[in-house]
Amino acid sequence: MILRDARLFDGREEVATDGAIRFDPESGRIEAVGDADPQGDEPVISLSDHTILPGLVDAHVHFSLSGQATVEDVVGQSDAELTLTEVKNARTTLESGVTSVRAMGARDLDVVLKGAIDRGEIPGPRTLANCRSITITGGHGHHLGREVDGPTECRKAVREQVKRGAGFIKFMATGGVTTPGTDPETLAFTHEELEALIDEAHRRGVHVATHAHGAEGIKAAAAAGVDTVEHGTFMDEEAIDLLVTNDVTLVPTLSAPYRIARNTEQATEESSRKTGGVYERHIDSFKRAYEAGVTIAGGTDVGTPFNYHGTNSTEISFMVEHGMAPEEAITAMTASAADVVGLDVGVLEPGKFADLLVVEGNPLEDVSLLREPTAVLKGGEGVSGRLPNDPNGH
Template identity: 70%
Template sequence: MILRNVRVLDGRGERFEGASLRFDPESGRVDAVGDADPGGDEPVYDLSGKTVVPGLVDAHVHFSLSGEATVADVMAMNDAELLLTEVGNARKTLESGVTGVRAMGARDLDVVLAQYVARGEVAGPRMTANCRSITITGGHGHHLGQEVDGPTECRRAVREQVKRGAEFIKVMATGGVTTPGTDPDSAAFTDEEMAALVDEAHRRGVHVAAHAHGAAGARAAVEAGVDTIEHGTFLDEETIDLLVAEDVVLVPTLSAPYHIVRNADHATDDALQKTNDVYERHLESFAAAVEAGVDIVGGTDAGTPFNYHGTNATELSFMVEYGMDPHDALVAMTGRAAEVVGLEDAGVLEPGAFADFLVLDDDPLEDIGAVRDPRTVVKGGEVVAGDAFGVGELSG
């Protein structure tokens, strides 16, 4: 099948005008980008004026959460109810134009969901999945995570996670906004514990994502060798320089605090107080990281309070508003995100890659908001949302 006369943004930073995109619905792969001559009775669609971009890749989602004001509602669910919740959230995410995610884990269920999605039995984006976040006793996310104390327990927790199928390890390097009694600005693990976590994960062949708001916790995580810093709310100059020097990726999740602040009347007092304290600092940290050349990947923290699944593309607007070039932001939430989270052949439009893409009415480099309303969403060469390209088929 060929889509012709389209603008193609390939997810690596290249732009093709008046181009063709050829893909095979049977294999679900891209055959050619740029020029493509139809063969035989191959369907050809003229999409003049449209833009084709890779499906978005969200590097930080919580399918177990659905935007509740408090985690108490989730804690009351049994595993069957929670898994059904995850299935619904995965479908919403895919149909909005997100064709790949890194799922942050809860009760070991994300790895189960990922298996069903991979087999085509459940609709959802391609997934890199975790089992449970690792946190100190009483630390951020302990409700749905695995609590540890001491380097030995840290190593054991990583081994247990990998045994259960975790494709990466998430650690809570600081307190968090949504967990009462924890301080987002304070480091959680000792240096010895953090070193044990990272060393064991890398020995097991998986990467490490570190939730970190405060600069001290972020620096400790980077010095221990983590692969990504999630949030990076209170980054100072020293920490930003360290991120650049060590080639550590920042996943800023600008959507998360925005939605809490904009829903102040419904947020818990604890979450609102913490968010009000950090929101402006978060934006300043992000802008400084962009200016310094930190490697940034798009992630939303979808599922956190009032941060609903299916609105993921809004993160791109925040990234652009607070300092990123539109094309850089798009790459950060397509090809670069897929590379960082380990989704091979995803997030890009090139021969051999998965035919995961969006058809947009407008050019997102002129208005990044165009990505929020795709005309058509395609995963693996199959239309999963929107219309079937919205135009009449031409003869081959």
């Protein structure tokens, strides 16, 4: 099939203002980008006044959470209830234009969800799944995570997660906003524990992400070899320098504090108190990291309080609002996030999956257009909306 007469943004740059893309519906992969001539009776669809770009990649999602004011509303649910929630949220995410994600884990359910999606049993984005986030006893996310104490338990927890199918490891370097009794600015693990976690994960062939708000946690994790820092709220210059020097990717999740800060009357008293002033500091850290050349990948933390599935593309708007050019912000949530997730997506190139987002107009001039895609395709198959002028209803 050929889609032609469209603007093409390949995940890194605009490659054509009046171009074509061919994909094979059988293999679900792209065959040509920029120009393509029909072969035989091959279907051809004209998409004038539209832009084709890769499906979005969200490097930080929580399918088990649905934007509740507090995680306490979730922890009492059974595995069956949480699984149904994950199935619903995965479908909503895919239909909004996010065709790949890195799912941050809860009670080992995300790997089960991934398997069902991969087998075609349920609709959802391509998924790199964690099992349970690793945290200290009583630390951030302990409700749905794996609590550990000491380097030996850290190594054992990593081995458990990999054994159960985790595609990466996540740990909580600091406290968090949504976990009562934890301090977002305080380093949770000892340096020996951090080194054990990261070393063991790399020995097992998986990358490591860390939840980290405070500068000390960010610096300790970066020095120990972590691959991605999630949030990065209170970075100082030394922390930013370490991210650049050690080639650590920042996943800023600007959506998360914004949603809480705009809903303080409904948030818990502790979340509201912790968020007070946090958003402004988070924005400052993001701006300084971007200006310093830190690699940034788009991730939303969707599922956290008032941060609803299906609104993921708003993260791109936030990144643009706070300093990134539109093409840079879109790249952060396509090619750059795909590099983090490690799936064969995020760019329009021959051989890559035909995970496509079709948008009316030019999102390089107005990124808000990404919130209402004309059509979403995964592996060349329509999963949301409809391509205009398509007699077969793709």
